Amino acid sequence: MAALDIPIAGGQTGDEAHGDPNVNYLKANRGVMSWLWTVDHKRIGLLYLSTVALAFLVGGLFALVMRLELFTAGKTIVDPETYHRFFTLHGVVMVFLFLIPAIPAVLGNFLLPLMVGARGLAFPRLNMLSFYIYVTGAVFCVAAIIMESADTGWTFYTPYSMATKGCVLALMLSVMVLGLSSILTGINFIVTIHKMRAPGLTWARLPLFGWGMYATAITQILATPVLVITLGLLIFERVLGLGLFDPKLGGDPVLFQHFFWFYAHPAVYITVVSGMAVVSEIIATFSRRAVFGQLAIATSSLALALLGVSRLGKPHVSCRYE
Amino acid sequence: MSIFAPSFQLPEAMSASAANVDALYSFIFWLSVVLFVGIMVATVYFVWVYRKRPGHKAEPTGHNLFLQIGLAVAPIPLLVGMFHWGFKGYMDMSIAPAGAMEVRVRGFQWGWEFEYPGGETDSVLHVPVNRPVKLIMSSSDVLHSFYVPQLRVKRDLVPGMFTSLWFQPDKTGKMDVFCTEYCGGKSKDQNGNELAPSEYKGHWSMLSQIVVDTQEDFDKYIQGKGTPKDPVEFGKALYTQKGCNACHSVDGSVGVAPSWKGLWARSEPMLDGSMVTVDGNYLRESIVLPSAKIVKGYGSPSIMPSYQGLKDKEIDAIIEYMKTLK
């Protein structure tokens, strides 16, 4: 069983206070730079909290414009092109900048090490890197907002995403980069849960939030690469005309749908499994009791993640060949 | 109307298979209502009864294997049952009965074109009541989806491929056709000038209607369309116009290419050892991408040029012509 004081890569522990009981992580270091270059899991959790909250606000504003536009039939405040861009941006911002990172990257980063009794995550610098990759993805997204961005919907279905004039590339790049960030967080969580549990903290005793994060992380590292690769192919297709998905060039648009939902279907479980993990902890804490059927809930989260990944997105592709 | 009737929530049902869809919908809806109310009542009750009070201490939860297994197993028959019910309905709605009237549906940005078996076309679809209708659909640009709430049917239209759908209207009347796969839209003309809002065209305006007539009215409607261009004649003309006759015969003689005689619906060995049954999708692919599947006995890549420039309508006509070459 891993000991508590394993030195982590480069001697950094992912814990600003270095275990000193009299100093907390907020006061250990001061100054903007101490936040921007932090490898402390709690501080990174808070950094994510601020960006995720901002993304939620931005995504919400897009939704607000959409609802206002629908207030009257015909044009109320924006023209159709703008409306299409806004629901696309709403979808991308809410799904990739808010929903996916919301619980794992904020609460997971903050709480998981505490719950397994570790100083920090297994790879504190990788954690910082994954935050900055997230920020890079967000920057691409902002670029897309400023330019005439995509009007494809958040699913980027071909052939429309090949044909449309808007700047689809910035938004697709944004989603690809955000996918990478999500994969790194997943790897970090899995290694932490496997290798850094305190002595005596067996799998059966692992708190349900830990199980939820474990299931989520599995989904993130199995399904997200498919999204990243698919969008990469789509970018090649748009720039070079590869002919993978475009029927005019002999490609198959339904293939893109299968690839896309290979990610997006399990992505739903990233959200719900982490949400249910949070609820399990809250109920257990405030009723002052152990959760009934802890093991059953733990295995079911895991099963949900694995089944989710193996379903290949079939239910979302609604067409049948003659 | 009672609140328990499916039509309280859903639009009027106008097809033979709608009853099954609605029954399943109602079952799942009311099951959810019962479970939701049950769980909420139990939660509130337990929260109240076991609230924190002086003189009462929290006790350990304990463990009950049978209860746990029971709770996990109990919903399984219910879920399997719902899946079975839904899947069986889906299969019934997927396989059109023999003798259905076949209508070609072409979706495009932003409208619909329907072509009747006699070759007449229209932008709204008229069908006779109580007769099965099979739609063979394709898109000429991006993805679209054919959705008719009253019929409880919906299916995607995919460019480069045929998809199909069938229904049997059991009431005369009118219903709306929507596109339910986002397909763009614009508020400016080609020169970038802003159009009047009533001129905006897009996904939202990709609407049509299905008019269910009595058989007599339907026949009258078709007659009123005049004698259209017969697709078989059109296909026959294309056979020489497009130069297919340079390689393909229609009398069974095999030269540089397989003859079209008897081609439709036969099973044919391919170069890679697989067998195909010649249907619309195969023919379309053979014409647009000749090298995708090569007939056994011919070289790879195919010497046949790709005919990607052919319009959907022309490919359809050629296929109709091939069907007559028995």
Ligand SMILES: [Cu+2]
């Ligand atoms: Cu459409």
